[in-house]
Every structure is written in C-alpha cells, then in structure tokens.
Amino acid sequence: xxxxxxxxxxxxxxxxxxxxxxxxxxxxxxxxxxxxxxxxxxxxxxxxxxxxxxxxxxxxxxxxxxxxxxxxxxxxxxxxxxxxxxxxxxxxxxxxxxxxxxxxxxxxxxxxxxxxxxxxxxxxxxxxxxxxxxxxxxxxxxxxxxxxxxxxxxxxxxxxxxxxxxxxxxxxxxxxxxxxxxxxxxxxxxxxxxxxxxxxxxxxxxxxxxxxxxxxxxxxxxxxxxxxxxxxxxxxxxxxxxxxxxxxxxxxxxxxxxxxxxxxxxxxxxxxx
Numbered sequence: 545x546x547x548x549x550x551x552x553x554x555x556x557x558x559x560x561x562x563x564x565x566x567x568x569x570x571x572x573x574x575x576x577x578x579x580x581x582x583x584x585x586x587x588x589x590x591x592x593x594x595x596x597x598x599x600x601x602x603x604x605x606x607x608x609x610x611x612x613x614x615x616x617x618x619x620x621x622x623x624x625x626x627x628x629x630x631x632x633x634x635x636x637x638x639x640x641x642x643x644x645x646x647x648x649x650x651x652x653x654x655x656x657x658x659x660x661x662x663x664x665x666x667x668x669x670x671x672x673x674x675x676x677x678x679x680x681x682x683x684x685x686x687x688x689x690x691x692x693x694x695x696x697x698x699x700x701x702x703x704x705x706x707x708x709x710x711x712x713x714x715x716x717x718x719x720x721x722x723x724x725x726x727x728x729x730x731x732x733x734x735x736x737x738x739x740x741x742x743x744x745x746x747x748x749x750x751x752x753x754x755x756x757x758x759x760x761x762x763x764x765x766x767x768x769x770x771x772x773x774x775x776x777x778x779x780x781x782x783x784x785x786x787x788x789x790x791x792x793x794x795x796x797x798x799x800x801x802x803x804x805x806x807x808x809x810x811x812x813x814x815x816x817x
Contacts, residue, residue, distance in 0.1 A: 547661050547676040550603065550653065555672055555684075557599035558649045558665035561592035565634055565647065566667035576641065581754070584637050589613050592633035592649060600629050600651075607653075610790070612758045619788045627655040628785070632758040635664075636733025644709070646732020652761030654784050662762030664735050673739045673766050681769035683743055694772040694799035695744035702727045706737035706749040706797075715752050738763035738797045742770035748805070749797040757782075757790040763797070772799045779805070 568574050568588040575587040593613040600609055609629040610617065622628065629651065634640060636647030645668035653661040655677075664673040673692070675681040683692045697703070702725040707716060709730045720726060729746050731737045737749040742763070760782060764774050774782055776793040798805050 547653070548679075550661060551663075551674065551676055553599070553603050554651055554653075554661065554663050555665070555674060557596050557603075558651050558663045559672065560599065561595040561633055562649045562665040562667035564588070564595060565592050565640070565649070569640060569645070569667075583754075584641050585613070586634075586637060586640060588640065589634045589637060593631070596631050596633055596649070596651060600631075604629075610758070610785075612756055616790065619785075622785060625785070627653060627660075630654050630659075630758050630761040630784070632735070632756070632762075635735045635759060639732035644732050646736055648733050648735050650735050650758060650762040652758075652765065654761060657784050657786070659761050659765040659784070662765040664739055664762050664766065666736060673742065673763075675766040675769040677765060677769070679769065681742055681766045683739075692743040692770050694741060694767075694770050695747055697747045697800050701725075703748065704729055704746045706731055706740045706746040708732075708737070716750055719750060734759045735763045738767055738774070741772055741797045741799050742767045744799070747799045750794075751792075751796070752794050755792045755795075757784055757792060760792060760795065767797055771801065772797065773801065774798075 565588050577585055579585050590613055593611055597609055607627055607629055608625055611631045613633055632650040634647050635650045639646040649665040651663045652659045660677045662675050670686055672684040681692050683690050704727045707728045707730055713728060731740060734751060734755055740746045741749050760774060767774055774795055774797050776782060776795050782795060
C-alpha cells in the first residue's frame with residue numbers, strides 16, 4: 545500500500561520535470577558546462593533536479609534523496625538508511641546536447657538496498673515506464689497503459705541488442721560468442737535502452753563504460769518486474785548504497801530468463817568496484 549500510494553505522485557513529478565526539460569530543449573535557452581569527470585551538465589539538468597527534489601520532499605519529507613546533480617552524502621551517513629530516493633533528473637544529457645531527443649527522467653525508491661519503485665519518463669514521446677515491487681511493469685503513452693514483458697527470444701533468431709549511438713560496436717562484438725547472429729538497435733539514454741528490453745523491443749543491452757547507481761535504480765525494478773535481469777559483467781547482481789562511490793560496474797540488461805546468456809555473452813574483467 546505504501547508503494548501504491550507513492551506511484552501516481554512520483555509519475556506526476558517525473559512528468560513535470562520532463563516537460564520542463566522538453567520546453568528548455570525546444571527553446572534552446574540552456575547553459576552548458578562540464579563536470580569534473582568531463583561529462584556534460586546543463587541548466588536543464590539542474591531545473592529538473594530542483595522540481596523532483598521539491599516534489600519528493602513534499603511527498604515524503606522523512607525520506608532522504610540521492611541525486612546525480614546534488615552533493616553526495618558520505619557513506620557513513622547513508623549506509624543505514626532503510627529507504628531513500630535515487631534520481632537522475634536527466635538521463636541522457638549527451639543526447640540532449642546532441643539534439644536526438646532520447647533523454648529521460650529517472651526516479652527510484654530504494655528500500656533495504658534494493659529498488660522497490662521505478663519511474664522513467666521520456667518527454668519526446670510522452671511515454672512513462674513504471675513498476676513497483678511485485679506488481680508488474682507498465683508502459684503508459686498518454687492515457688493508454690499496457691502491461692509489458694520481455695521478449696521471448698527463439699533459438700536461431702538473431703539476438704537483438706540495444707546499443708548506444710555513441711559507443712563503438714567493436715567493444716560489444718568482442719563480448720559476443722563468435723557464431724552469434726546479432727541485430728543492433730541504436731537508442732539514446734541508458735534508461736531508455738533498458739526499458740526497450742523490458743518492453744520486448746530488444747533481447748539485451750550491454751553497457752560498457754561509466755554509469756552511476758541513479759542510471760539503473762528505476763529501470764532495475766522495471767526490468768525485473770517485466771521478467772528480465774540486470775547483472776554485472778561477471779553475472780552477479782548490482783548493488784546499491786554499499787560503497788563510497790556510487791559508480792556502477794559494466795552491466796547487462798537481459799530479457800528472457802531461459803536464454804543461455806552465459807554462452808552467448810562472455811564475462812569479462814572490466815568491472816570497477
């Protein structure tokens with residue numbers, strides 16, 4: 545009941561932040577800068593961040609918030625939190641800058657170290673993906689809501705892999721079994737590629753390169769409720785709020801559970817702690 549009461553207000557907050565991002569995207573009235581790690585950040589990121597923090601603080605004033613665009617609380621202060629909000633106000637800032645439109649708002653509630661509620665809003669398409677623990681995953685396009693499930697991959701079919709437009713495919717090919725036929729599906733933000741797996745548009749998504757826990761929190765519960773899994777490159781579960789850094793290892797978003805993923809995708813030692 546607690547999660548169900550939160551869901552609609554969180555969806556509303558994600559939509560409000562997403563509509564602000566879209567207005568700024570269309571107007572072009574945006575300031576650009578670089579973070580210390582050379583990744584881009586914009587005034588749109590900060591505007592969406594403030595909207596989400598304001599709405600969540602009103603909704604649940606006793607639940608702390610971790611955001612990509614806010615100062616990180618030291619592990620010693622947060623490691624015993626029973627629950628917290630984990631947000632990325634704009635997943636896909638590079639796509640915003642490149643004008644592809646493939647960016648999204650991501651909001652997750654993490655309980656006892658595991659995502660329990662997730663909402664992804666894609667402003668360009670007016671699509672909201674969402675899930676709560678034990679209640680399935682859904683895709684809402686305006687007023688039309690559909691229950692989503694991962695794709696049933698058939699033996700002998702090409703493996704449909706969601707990939708970034710900005711990542712060399714050679715790195716992905718190096719992880720695949722040599723005889724595996726593949727079809728690459730390019731898309732923008734990390735969360736949107738994960739949701740593509742959740743709704744059956746792709747069989748898997750291999751993420752190589754830096755991400756944060758805010759990039760996977762919301763989609764983790766959506767993918768799992770749709771019947772898939774997110775595992776690191778050693779086929780181990782991701783973890784949340786256990787390290788001083790919130791950096792993720794390389795990870796894989798995998799659809800149908802009875803596919804022999806470990807024979808199709810080679811584990812590698814590129815994980816970061």
